[in-house]
Amino acid sequence: MFFKDVIGQTEVKQHLAEMVQLNRLSHALLFLGKQGSGALPLALAFGQFLVCEKVNGKSTSNQQGPSLFGFDEPVEPMNTSPTLTDACGECPACTKAWQMVHPDIHFSYPVISKKSGDKPKSTDFISDWREFIQQSPYGNVYDWLQFIGAENKQGNITAEECNDIIRQLSLKSFESEYKILLMWMPEYLGKEGNKLLKLIEEPPANTLFILVAESEEQILPTILSRTQLVKVPLLENVEVEQALIERNNTPPEQARLVAGIAQGNYHEALQLLQHSEEDWLSLLREWMNVTLKENQLGQVKWVEEAAKLGREKQKQFLRYYNHLLEQCVRLRILGPQNLSLSEPEKDFAARLNKVASVTQQQAIITELDKAAYYVERNANAKILFHALTIKMLHIIKDKVLVSVV
Numbered sequence: 387m388f389f390k391d392v393i394g395q396t397e398v399k400q401h402l403a404e405m406v407q408l409n410r411l412s413h414a415l416l417f418l419g420k421q422g423s424g425a426l427p428l429a430l431a432f433g434q435f436l437v438c439e440k441v442n443g444k445s446t447s448n449q450q451g452p453s454l455f456g457f458d459e460p461v462e463p464m465n466t467s468p469t470l471t472d473a474c475g476e477c478p479a480c481t482k483a484w485q486m487v488h489p490d491i492h493f494s495y496p497v498i499s500k501k502s503g504d505k506p507k508s509t510d511f512i513s514d515w516r517e518f519i520q521q522s523p524y525g526n527v528y529d530w531l532q533f534i535g536a537e538n539k540q541g542n543i544t545a546e547e548c549n550d551i552i553r554q555l556s557l558k559s560f561e562s563e564y565k566i567l568l569m570w571m572p573e574y575l576g577k578e579g580n581k582l583l584k585l586i587e588e589p590p591a592n593t594l595f596i597l598v599a600e601s602e603e604q605i606l607p608t609i610l611s612r613t614q615l616v617k618v619p620l621l622e623n624v625e626v627e628q629a630l631i632e633r634n635n636t637p638p639e640q641a642r643l644v645a646g647i648a649q650g651n652y653h654e655a656l657q658l659l660q661h662s663e664e665d666w667l668s669l670l671r672e673w674m675n676v677t678l679k680e681n682q683l684g685q686v687k688w689v690e691e692a693a694k695l696g697r698e699k700q701k702q703f704l705r706y707y708n709h710l711l712e713q714c715v716r717l718r719i720l721g722p723q724n725l726s727l728s729e730p731e732k733d734f735a736a737r738l739n740k741v742a743s744v745t746q747q748q749a750i751i752t753e754l755d756k757a758a759y760y761v762e763r764n765a766n767a768k769i770l771f772h773a774l775t776i777k778m779l780h781i782i783k784d785k786v787l788v789s790v791v
C-alpha cells in the first residue's frame with residue numbers, strides 16, 4: 387500500500403513522513419481513526435514507507451559497488467529520503483510490502499476458531515487477510531469476520547496470538563532495519579494483551595508496534611498509556627465524493643449525495659452505494675406515518691420489518707434518518723440550495739420541518755445515535771425499534787403540548 391492509495395489524510399501522511407525523516411519515531415504508535423477514515427490503509431502504507439529501501443537511502447541502484455582497487459573509497463550516502471513522501475514502489479522491499487509478504491512486517495488481527503477447542507493465531511488466516519485487504523482496504527472488522535466465515539462467532543486476538551507475537555519479535559529482522567508489528571483492532575485483545583506490555587514497553591531494538599484502532603475506550607488502558615497517538619480524522623465530504631468518482635466510477639451526482647450521508651466514512655459510502663436500491667425514504671415515510679397516526683398495529687408491523695433488516699442495514703437506515711434531520715436544519719437556515727438531498731427527500735425534509743422544531747429534531751438525532759450504538763452491540767432489534775418509535779412519538783407530541791399551552 388502506498389500513501390497515494392490512501393484517500394485524503396494529507397496532514398497525517400506528512401506528519402508520519404516527517405517523523406521518519408527527523409528520526410522522531412516512537413516504538414509504539416496507535417493509529418486511532420473511526421471506521422472508514424482509512425487508519426488501516428494508512429498504517430499499511432506507513433509500514434511500506436518504513437521498509438522502502440529508497441526511503442532508507444539504501445537502494446542498491448544508488449550505491450556504488452566494492453572498489454576495484456581493493457580499498458573502500460568513502461562513499462557519500464546518496465540518500466534521497468529527505469524529500470521522499472511515499473515509498474518508491476520499485477525496490478524489492480516495496481514489492482514485498484505491497485504484496486504483504488515482507489518478512490519484517492507482521493500482522494495481527496482478530497480471528498475465529500474454526501472448530502471448538504482450537505486456538506487460532508492470526509497467521510492461520512494470512513492468505514485470507516491478504517485477499518481481504520486487496521479487495522476492501524476500507525473494510526471494517528465486521529466485514530473481515532464475515533470474510534473468514536465467522537457468522538455469529540466473536541472475533542478475538544488470542545493468548546496464542548500474543549505468544550506468537552512475542553516469538554516473532556524475538557527474532558532478528560531479516561531484511562529491513564525495522565521489524566514491524568501491525569496490529570489491527572487491539573480492541574479485540576482480552577486480558578491476555580497484558581502479555582505484550584513488557585514487549586511494548588521495552589521492545590527489542592528497531593522494533594515498531596503499530597496499533598490501528600477505532601475506539602480508544604475499548605483498548606486496555608495499560609497498552610494505551612504506552613503508545614504514541616496518531617489521530618486519523620474522518621475524511622472531508624468532498625474527499626469521499628472525489629474518491630467515489632475516481633475509484634468507484636460513481637456518477638458525480640450520486641457521489642455527492644452519498645458522500646453527504648456517509649459523513650467522512652468511506653466504508654459507509656461504499657456500503658450505501660451497494661444498497662442504493664434500498665428505499666430508505668419509503669421506509670422512513672412509513673415509520674413516520676404509523677408513529678404520528680399512533681397506528682399501533684402498523685407500528686408492530688413496521689418494527690417487525692425493521693428487525694428483519696439485519697444489523698448493518700439497520701445502522702444504515704438510522705444514519706440515513708440522522709442525515710435527513712441534519713439536512714432539515716440546513717434547509718431551515720440556508721434554504722433548499724446546496725442540500726445533500728434528492729428532490730423527494732427535500733420534499734420530505736420540508737414536511738419534517740413542519741412537524742418538529744429544531745430542538746425536537748436534535749432530540750431525535752440523539753435517540754438515533756443511541757440506537758445505532760445499541761444496534762452495534764447486538765441489542766434486540768424489535769425492542770429497540772419499538773422503544774425508538776415510542777420515544778419519537780413523545781418527542782414530537784411534546785411540541786403539540788407546548789404549542790397548545
Ligand SMILES: [Zn+2]
Binds near residue numbers: 476477479
Ligand atoms: Zn521502495
